[in-house]
Amino acid sequence: MMTILLLFFPLIASLAVLLGGSKLAAQLALGLAVVELAITGYAVSVFQASGPEAFYVFHSWIESPKVSFHLGLDGLSLIMVLLTNFLTPIIILSAFNRNTPHAAGYFSLILLMQFALVGVFMAMDGLLYYIFWELALIPIYFIALRWGGTNRVAITLKFFIYTLAGSLLMLFGFIMLYWYNPDQSFDIRELYRIYITDGNQSWLFWMFFLAFAIKIPIVPFHTWQADTYRESPTQGTMLLSGIMLKMGTYSLIRWLLPILPMGVAKWGPLAITLCVVGIVYASIIAIKQRNLKNLLAYSSLAHVGLIAAGIFALNIQGMQGSVVQMVAHGVNVVGLFFCADIIFNRTNTNETNELGGIRSLAPQFTTMFMVIVLGSVALPLTNGFIGEFLLLYGVYEYNTWLSVFAGLTIILGAVYMLRMFKKVMLGETGVRVPAFPDLYWNEKLALGILVIVIIAMGVYPKPIMDMAEPVLQTILNKTVI
Amino acid sequence: MSQLLFFTLSAMTILSALVVVFTRKPMYSVLSLIVCFFTIAGHYILLNAQFLAITHVIVYAGAIMVLFLFTVMLLNLNADSDVPKSGKLRIAATITAGMLFITLLASIKSTTLGEFAFPPASDKGLVQHVGQQLFTDYLLPFEISSILFLSAMIGAVVLAKKEKH
């Protein structure tokens, strides 16, 4: 019951906001999102008390191609849902007093997005999962299209078709699985059981991997990313980078590894190499990016590459790291893009060369920005460190040299992040940026929460890790033969 | 004997058919087509389908071709109104049709069917038999074809009726 509520509340909320009219859309959306968050919190408490059993929902949905409406919340899903429902209110809050046009549509789309994302993380039936996966694409596309930047049209269309291309291949893969499954169905429990020959696994692997690789994205399938991030409205970018990317990494764990172990065994090495190369590649590119949002896009590309690498390392610390880092990266990147938005909101530019000397104008903002930056350069006692430590250790256990190479991200990350911070915030006051009002209440609140979470997670990550451990362990046992 | 008949008729049929295609004057085409139809009627008689032969002559020569003639005259088409296709296209057309013929033939030549003498010993072609069948087994199609006629009729009227713009 609670699962159903958890899933459909955002949908109802989005309709309510749509009908509620633009005047109070933001407030209404925020309120409803907070309610959803509260429900999630309750779900977590129940989970802690009585484990995942309470959350499974199973109704048969379509008979002839057997598709079931099968939802579930194990530790992994719950963490992702928690992330989604935690970030959504923040994202909505970040849009306050920005007087967005057609606010009602805007916020209802955001909530619709939330609905789809929660669905993706909860679905335990292949086709159901796929439908949510596709569904998530539509609101974000329209958000970017209606409220995006100047040359959004071509870029968002490219993004849409590119990602759709990947996911259609995945659909094909799912259908293949359906027919390989002796008692034809998409139910994850059965998909985990079925036997598929090596040959089939190895090309099925690519069907799925491509879909996820484009979504995550893993170099060289990343070219849609930077442009889309730049052109989307900030909230869109936050949704994309904060939550939507995690769909890919989550799906790697949930839908790729356990179902196609031999495929992973065969192609995993190539995949992880791609990821690691991507990390360094993206980090290097990030150094010289002049547009703040572009730089953040590439940095996030590097981080997510590391997450994927940790997953393909196929050991518990890699998995744990990836989960922690998914959450951490979600929080950090949302914070970073929010900072970028705050800057843009006051100076109308995101070109690092046109910025500087903000620090003494807006000390509070500077401090919060600094903390978030530190989080994303993985300073100890911030959330980023836990993740990167585990991930790198995972990669190390997989292959020492790979980990050395991947470790460069620690150095390069510091380089481009601090460089950015220096160019944007430090330097002589009042030269390039004449005036810069400090944080408004909503910005202060949103960033404050993020900062607290960043440090709290860095100091005490245990709850998340404990929540994820059993699931990851079982998945690992299915994957590593 | 019957082979001879077959060959003569066939020769006439093909000849007139070719004339239909090749002559410049629409009028000639129409007339040679009528001839062609008559020879085909001859074939029907040979094949002991007398009733069909009659209907054929009435419907085609009598109705359809008249309709054609009528149109040709109405639009008074004559040789100079008819622009032939360019030589290249003509050759292309001939080759294509030839290829179709060859491929069809190549595909079916291996079939061996029986042979028979004229007139084949059967009264299937007689009017009462055909009528019998038409109104029992083929009642439904017969009725359905009325719909066809109806809509064709309406259509013809709607389209051909002169109206002020």
Added chain:
Amino acid sequence: MYTLIYTCCLGLLCLVAEILNLRKLLIPVILAGLAAIFCVNYMDWQHVGPIIIGGMDMAHMIQVDQFTVAFNGLLIGAAALLFTLSADFYKDEQHHLSDYLAILLFILCGAMVLTSFSNLIMLFLGIEIVSISLYIMAGSRKFDIRSNEAGFKYFLMGSFASAILLFGITLIYGSSGSFELSKISGFAASSGMNSPMFLVGALLMVAAFLFKVAAVPFHFWSPDVYEGSPSLVTTMMATLVKVSFFAAFYRLMSGGLLGIHDYTNDILVIVAAATMIVGNLIALSQENFKRLLAYSGISHAGYMLLAILSLKTDSSSALFFYGAAYVLATIGAFAVAIPVFKATGKETIDAFDGLGRKDPFLAAMLTMSMLSLAGIPPLAGFLGKYYIFSEAIKNGYAILTVLAVLASIVGVYYYFKVILAMYTKQGDDTEVKPTLLYTIVMLVCVGLSLLLGVWPGGLMGIL
């Protein structure tokens, strides 16, 4: 069976109404009649018995099975929507109204024959009824040279195709000695493969059908005819007629030529591939909306051919579901497009410029329809595609399916061209005022698309 008869009667009723000059009542009466016919059709679902007319069993001419009933239901539904549109579409051609409506109803009759034939002669008559009526309707805008051209092109090529069809039928008759589907299938199963004449006949019939469903390389007529015909007729061709032809094709292949299935499939695979590629690629560079939908229709024909290919494992319900989704989406699209065309006087895509701002509701409706055509969940189009792909893969056409997947990615691009026009282009502010009937049709189509998308149980797998 009675559905067929009643539909004919309804058609006649129109003509009578013309005489009694009761044009006002026509549409409501027809809709009511269609509703009644729908119920009658639904009753057939329960008992699928022999059909007795005048004490004679017509089983060798017509057979009403669940396949028939299902497709008839779909056709009647589509017809109902179309007639709802026609009310306003023919507002200013009152003097021809009843003629047109009658012909449209006769097309429905022909379509019904196509879904139920069990004898090649019925097949032939059905095809001719539909085609000839369509020639007329396509050319019905007498003073519009484009309409004339469309009608005449369709007519010339159509009758050419009919001749080919007939030649095929003849050869099949010559080899199997009968026109009855049951006997033919018996022959096909027993000795079809070693009777060249039979095979050639089959190929010729297939070719003719490929023409009717506008598959490459027999597709050339469709873009021109779709563009030139009056929009309502285009809608009909794209939906009702296409689906009925596919039903007939399926019936012929499964009921008659199943024995030589492998022989024909090698051809169909090639054709399907070509159709999907050509249709989608050419559609990319279209400016005219109707032409765009024509090409998209070609590509959809390609997808539906996948269902024909995989009929060994009874893919009829996949075909049916796909057809339903496709019909709903297309009618929905045209329900929006027609008033827009009326308002702007253009039939090009830029007629939709700025619609998103002018009339968000219309824009939303068209967007939904386009998304459904593109096969994006949660709309019916997605499940339809999924269903057909699934069938094809089951029958081992994996490569072809991958091709179809890639093709449909290309498809997304041109469907989104329309959406982009509505939301991103700055259009002139001509007011678009769709009448109530149009609005109803849109709502019904989009609503059903959504419903089928989230609850397909209703239609999926009923066959």
Added chain:
Amino acid sequence: MTFLGLMIPLLPLMGFLVNGLLGKYLPKGSTGWIGSLSVLASFICVLMIFKDLGAAQAIQIDVFNWISFGNIDISFGLWIDSLTMVMLMVVTGVGFLIHLYSIGYMHGDEGFTRFFTYLNLFIFFMLLLVMGSNYLMMFIGWEGVGLCSYLLIGFWFKNEAYNDAAQKAFVMNRIGDLGFLLGMFFILFHFGTLDIQAVEGLAPGLSADSTLLIGITLLLFVGAIGKSAQLPLYTWLPDAMAGPTPVSALIHAATMVTAGIYMIVRSNVLFAMAPTTLTVILWIGVATSVFAAVIGLKQNDIKKVLAYSTVSQLGLMFAALGLGAFSSGVFHLVTHAFFKALLFLGAGSVIHALHGEQDIRNMGGLKKLIPVTYLTFILAALAISGFPLLSGFFSKDEILAHAFEQNKLVWIILFISSLLTAFYMFRLVFLTFFNSFRGTEETKHHIHESPWTMTLPLIILCVLSVIGGLIGLPYVFNVSHLLGTYLSAVTEPSASLIHHGEKLSHSLEIGLMTLAGLAAIGMILYARRKYITLKAIPEADSAITGIPKLIYHKFYVDEIYESWIVKPVFKMSEWFGTFFDKQVVDRVVNATAGVMESGGKTLRLFQTGNTGFYVFAMVIGMVVLFIIRLLI
């Protein structure tokens, strides 16, 4: 005692939080005192623990289970033993003095509060570093102090050069940190734990000098190189002088830069098991020591000179560790903390007096004007130069003795470097305080002695650097080596593993000491002759030529790094970003779309609109189908 142990790091943290969050609501100036007192409080805690913690005892405090995966648990734990105690005293003690000093020094700076916030944060992290019970805890402090040094070097953030220096420091540290991190991975993977004591316990089990051990220790040493500014990663330290002088004193002289020493001593067994690594450490230390000393000869910025001397002294300490004389290394660490902090503070006081003038060519004759500073400064200089019986004399000498025992060459080089030290220190002293003032008149007019908050720390530190030697008097004096015995609990396990050369005879040792002392004095006198009697003054930058120029420009190491590493990376970034990513990777993506588009445009042309052609196409199509069928 656990409580006290927890309070040690927590107090500065509280100070940080109070200043950071409430700073702007507190009365001006009070924040400085909050900062200082919090450190003082934790110093007191340290003393209390010291009082009743025996040399051999240790406290283990597990705060909570921090990270756990698989069967590995990493606790958020603290560990206090004798070595920790020594470090704690230095950090909190010297730390407090420098806090106190800063109150005066930073007075009136707009970032006054911010400064103390950062300073407290630094102390907190430094304490975590030295108290961490496992390597990951140490790493927290390790990176934390790096962060604080970044923040404090770039304290005056309006100056681009300072920001660059800060960033340089952080990044170079990060390079070392990567080594440290990988070292930890090795340890975690092969020992299954990161707990230092456990690792120290397990290490002897492995075969000595095995590749694994060498790998681990080398990687950890890379970390040390980064943090303690050894060759080749030393270049950030001189630049780090951009920060306020107290920062240089605290972070870049007394505490943070010695973290590397601490870490190696902390895991001395590990290192002792890997002689190869020790040799590497030894030579890097030696090289750094002399290299930096040479550069120091020609620097004219008062702080730069001190910076290079720090690098050189650190090199000396590493040399000691390389010789396996861990306690000697710590000894020098402590004494160095005293006099180098003092030197920096003194320099700060000078700069304070001259309103920011740092070039010694514009100083001179200050001894009358700022007597306290002068007095303390010269004593510190004597100490560092190894003037007999001052703290530096003993500590440095102990190391030299060890060197003599094991490797004469090392001894010679270190001896030379200590002579150089003596010379450039007194070059500095004489140029700064003697002769007549070379600056402008009105600067001279404003020169005044610093307030008591600044001078008091000077005096205290001065005392310490004079008597500091007492904690480590050599055996020849027939007194026990206090520090050595105190640390023995820590260094004992490794002692057996190190092979020392045969012990020096007392006579020889005394001989060496006198030699060193006399040499130091000799150098001082030489410097005196050159800079006081002959009144030599370093020539202007442009006039410098030949070898001196080379030295003056620090052997162009920075430039080499710039053009061989930094520039190429940036170039690559540019190229990847603007060309490769856009023109190659993305081009491929767009090309596919383009192909579709053009394909459509071409296919479209077949739709000629001519019915005849359409029929042609149909017939040909049919023919083709037939042919296909006939062929297959």
Added chain:
Amino acid sequence: MEQAAHLVPLNWYLFLSTFLFCIGVMGVLFRRNAIIILMCIELMLNSVNLLLVAFSAYSGNSDGQVFVFFIMVVAAAEVAVGLALLISIYRNIGSTDIDVLNKLKW
């Protein structure tokens, strides 16, 4: 003796009507005048009729002949509609040349 000459193989009819059919096709491809094309299509239909009759006569069941009736029906209907269309076109453009009909393309 003359029995042989009495016999006509069915294949001959097959070939004959195939040939006729192809002549019809050629005509359609060959001419531009819509009316002639129409007539050629009629020719194709008639070749089919002939073959049907031959088959039915040979196999002795008259379905073929009945079918011919329906073909005639359809042919008539087609011609009627076709010519009607032709006339309305002729009214508009004053020509029966199909190559003129190319407003709709691409």
